[in-house]
Amino acid sequence: MKSFKILNSNSHLLILSLWFINDIAFKLYFPNFFVGKISDIIGIYLSPFILTSIIVTVFYKFNEETVFYFCSSLIFIIFLLINISQEINNRIYEFLEIGFKNKGTADLTDLICLFMLIPSYIKFRYHRTLNDNKQENKFILLLSFVVFINSPAEPTGRSDVLSVLFLLYSTTDVIYLETPIDHTKVSDLENFKFRFIGKNNESEPPSIESLTIPETCSNVNEIPEPRDYPLSENFSNSQPLMHFDYYIIQISQDSDFKTISLQNNCSSINCNFDLSILESNFYYWKVLTHFTFIDQCIRYFYEGEPKQILGIFNK
Numbered sequence: 001m002k003s004f005k006i007l008n009s010n011s012h013l014l015i016l017s018l019w020f021i022n023d024i025a026f027k028l029y030f031p032n033f034f035v036g037k038i039s040d041i042i043g044i045y046l047s048p049f050i051l052t053s054i055i056v057t058v059f060y061k062f063n064e065e066t067v068f069y070f071c072s073s074l075i076f077i078i079f080l081l082i083n084i085s086q087e088i089n090n091r092i093y094e095f096l097e098i099g100f101k102n103k104g105t106a107d108l109t110d111l112i113c114l115f116m117l118i119p120s121y122i123k124f125r126y127h128r129t130l131n132d133n134k135q136e137n138k139f140i141l142l143l144s145f146v147v148f149i150n151s152p153a154e155p156t157g158r159s160d161v162l163s164v165l166f167l168l169y170s171t172t173d174v175i176y177l178e179t180p181i182d183h184t185k186v187s188d189l190e191n192f193k194f195r196f197i198g199k200n201n202e203s204e205p206p207s208i209e210s211l212t213i214p215e216t217c218s219n220v221n222e223i224p225e226p227r228d229y230p231l232s233e234n235f236s237n238s239q240p241l242m243h244f245d246y247y248i249i250q251i252s253q254d255s256d257f258k259t260i261s262l263q264n265n266c267s268s269i270n271c272n273f274d275l276s277i278l279e280s281n282f283y284y285w286k287v288l289t290h291f292t293f294i295d296q297c298i299r300y301f302y303e304g305e306p307k308q309i310l311g312i313f314n315k
Contacts (some may be wrong), residue, residue, distance in 0.1 A: 001064060003052040012049070014041055016140075020147045037113065043148075044079065046117040048072045048124070050144040057141060063243050068124055072117055075231055083110045087255060151285070173198050173205070173306035175287045180313035188276040190313075192249055194269050194287050204269075205289045205304075207244030217297035242291035242302060249273065252286045255310060265290070278315045285311045 008010055019042040026035045051071040056064050082089040178193040180186050197203055213220050247269070251262040261283060264273055288303040 001053060001056055002124065002127055003049045003056070003064060003068060004125060004141070006044070007049050007053055007144060012046070013140070016046060016144060016147060019043060019046065020143075020150065023147070023150050028083060039112070040110050040113040041116055042073065042232045044113045045120050046144070047075050047148065048117070048120050051075075051146050053141055054145060071119065072230065076114060079114060083107055146220070161263060168298055173202075173289075173304070175306045175308040177285070177287070177308060177311040179311075180285075181311040183282065184313045184315055186275060186313045188274065190273050190275050192266070192271055192285070194247075196269060196289075196309075205244040206242075207291070208241045209243075211243040211292050211294065211299075214294065214297070217294070220294060240293040240295055242272050242293040245290045245292055246261070247271075248303065249285060249286065249290040251283050252273075253279070253281060253283055255284050257284070275315060280315055282312060282314050285313070 007016070018040055022035060022038045022042075027039070048068055048071045051074075052064060052068045055067050055071070056062055078092065082092050091248070174197050176195045176197070178195065180190060180192070196202070198204075198206060247266045249258060249264050249266060250260050252258070252260055261278060262273075262275070264271070286308060287306070289306065291302045291304065293300055293302060
């Protein structure tokens with residue numbers, strides 16, 4: 001079997017091992033843009049070989065080449081769908097749920113990884129099966145399947161020293177919602193818990209110690225609406241020195257948060273929430289970060305929305 005022999009080669013065993021270690025270790029302790037893309041790149045490249053090997057092993061009468069092209073097309077379609085819409089992503093992961101609590105984040109930048117299907121096709125199309133008498137290690141199928149379905153644990157933090165040595169930085173701040181999620185049934189008084197991991201290894205939003213009024217400003221006016229801050233969300237010119245005030249937990253019945261059912265401010269990543277006013281239904285929740293800064297002697301509020309997967313709970 002061509003796909004099986006490709007997986008058994010030393011180079012592909014090494015790549016498979018890297019994929020596994022990246023999911024269980026690097027993603028856990030060093031979450032960042034590059035680490036996230038490693039699994040996607042290797043996964044897209046190896047998945048056609050893994051699925052083809054398993055299917056043809058079970059259904060040995062199937063034509064391997066046909067199965068390979070079918071698996072490649074299936075991977076292309078599913079990976080495309082889970083990255084163009086978070087709603088579609090959630091539905092597909094729920095449909096494929098087999099007890100591992102898998103979940104993902106729709107990310108259009110991941111679509112670039114689909115180009116790895118090209119070297120996968122080339123490898124399969126032009127691979128020459130050598131050493132036919134070599135004993136085949138069937139264990140590779142089990143290992144490949146485990147790596148394929150593995151759901152990496154969510155990050156718990158990063159080592160600053162290692163992050164500096166290996167340049168393990170993220171492109172954006174990330175919030176990991178811990179509870180309540182996955183349609184958990186909640187009580188009237190519920191504990192909301194999440195974690196913040198900054199793009200430069202921070203465990204909390206970066207902040208100046210205090211918001212001081214510049215000596216050149218005799219009077220500082222407040223503009224209470226977040227939409228009135230004068231700079232773009234990405235602060236393309238220069239990011240102002242901002243003081244972090246608190247987290248904002250928002251709850252809504254729709255994933256777009258067009259209407260807010262309940263909102264609360266939290267000073268920490270662990271806070272209690274009174275949900276007694278909510279009717280029985282399912283709800284989404286997310287976390288914003290609230291900052292204050294002064295620009296041209298005017299005080300502004302800024303609400304950031306770090307990258308995160310929406311939490312879902314039942315009331």
